[in-house]
Amino acid sequence: MEKIIDYINGELPEHEKRAFEERLALDPELRAACEEEKALWNLMAEIKAPAVNEHIKSRFLDTLQVYKEAAAPRPGFLSRLKEIWNFQPQLKLSYALVLLCVGLGTGLYLNRKNHGEIARMSAEVSEMKQMMVLSLIENPSATERIRAVSMTQEIRNVDDTVIEALLSTLNRDPNDNVRLMTLEALTELADNPKVREGLVQSIVLQTSPIMQSAMADVMLKLQEKRSVKPLQKMLNRDDLNSTVKDKVEQTIQEILI
Amino acid sequence: MNSLTDNALMLKVKAGDLDRMGLLFERHYKPLFGFLYRMTADRESSEDMVQNVFLRMLKYRHTFKGNGEFRTWMYHLARNVLNDHHKGNKRHAAPLAQEPGDVADEAPENTMEEQVHLLNRALNKLSDENREILVLSRYQELAYREIAQILDISEANVRVRIHRAMVQLKSAYLKLAD
Numbered sequence: 001m002e003k004i005i006d007y008i009n010g011e012l013p014e015h016e017k018r019a020f021e022e023r024l025a026l027d028p029e030l031r032a033a034c035e036e037e038k039a040l041w042n043l044m045a046e047i048k049a050p051a052v053n054e055h056i057k058s059r060f061l062d063t064l065q066v067y068k069e070a071a072a073p074r075p076g077f078l079s080r081l082k083e084i085w086n087f088q089p090q091l092k093l094s095y096a097l098v099l100l101c102v103g104l105g106t107g108l109y110l111n112r113k114n115h116g117e118i119a120r121m122s123a124e125v126s127e128m129k130q131m132m133v134l135s136l137i138e139n140p141s142a143t144e145r146i147r148a149v150s151m152t153q154e155i156r157n158v159d160d161t162v163i164e165a166l167l168s169t170l171n172r173d174p175n176d177n178v179r180l181m182t183l184e185a186l187t188e189l190a191d192n193p194k195v196r197e198g199l200v201q202s203i204v205l206q207t208s209p210i211m212q213s214a215m216a217d218v219m220l221k222l223q224e225k226r227s228v229k230p231l232q233k234m235l236n237r238d239d240l241n242s243t244v245k246d247k248v249e250q251t252i253q254e255i256l257i
Numbered sequence: 258m259n260s261l262t263d264n265a266l267m268l269k270v271k272a273g274d275l276d277r278m279g280l281l282f283e284r285h286y287k288p289l290f291g292f293l294y295r296m297t298a299d300r301e302s303s304e305d306m307v308q309n310v311f312l313r314m315l316k317y318r319h320t321f322k323g324n325g326e327f328r329t330w331m332y333h334l335a336r337n338v339l340n341d342h343h344k345g346n347k348r349h350a351a352p353l354a355q356e357p358g359d360v361a362d363e364a365p366e367n368t369m370e371e372q373v374h375l376l377n378r379a380l381n382k383l384s385d386e387n388r389e390i391l392v393l394s395r396y397q398e399l400a401y402r403e404i405a406q407i408l409d410i411s412e413a414n415v416r417v418r419i420h421r422a423m424v425q426l427k428s429a430y431l432k433l434a435d
Binding site: 045047241 | 276278282286287290294295299300301308311312315345369372376380391394395396400401419420423426427430
């Protein structure tokens, strides 16, 4: 009997298949059982899954594009210089020596310099990065906006203007991936009360299931009690995805414990 | 370009030609959605999970060896995504059992439709393990050899499990039909 389904599936080795068919011809009981199983197997084919929404194809291609651009190495002036350099190996030794001298010289120089000077330079770099974030975050390309968001993680003291720009991106950016990255960056800054407040206020503004779910995760991670009300408000939405609903209910319970 | 095998395409992706992933998506997103939907009965989540499976392929492309079949690797990743989904939904109930229309007295009257309806209910009464092996064999049309690789069990074990699942399905179906 065990072999019936293997026979129907065409999974019996040739010699076993022949032996099974011989038995089938002689044994009416086995034949009836086989017919019954085949009927059930055929009936299973009638249970249809819904057609998949075609938009997931374009959604994936968009994501692939963003992923590709983010993963691509950026060939710039330096890499071109490196290529040229590789053709002139004889110069490498002298270059290394010059570099060593410059390094030693710079080290000595910096050691003597006032520490305040270094702090000022570092602040200037940080300020420059903040300016780049503010300009890139308005860029029409999602990849550039993601770059801007990632850059905030390199800034030591993120100022209020950048925080406001990040919160505004979190609430208004049309791209799910950009908003997700922004949420991640803001979570890193959650020690700042302004960021926490902004995150809590953003809960009710999120409409995509992936963001709603990510928001719930962040609130749970931060154990932010003030998020309970907006999360409950989210539960009242008519268009709330059932999986997200379950998750938010669970999150509320876990935050309240 | 379309004549390239899935393995050849995936090896190109692994080598850095990420655009080829678009073609692999095109070839496989429908059956993959079918598998995930039949395991969860949640259309939106299944669509999200299809995206996640392909994103994992990109992320873990370096682990693709090319000596096994692409399809088995894909279902392997899909099962991991599915597990994460179930873990995220701690209150995960038997899929489809929550579907509207899953009430005995709402069964359609037409005999064939009624049989399909009852069989669907019977299928959803099976354990995840039994339902999964039937879905892989019947709906994804995978050979026992491939199923064995996906589930990391022997082919002999696949035979035993399919037989066991069919016995349970028949018994659940007959009980509902009574």
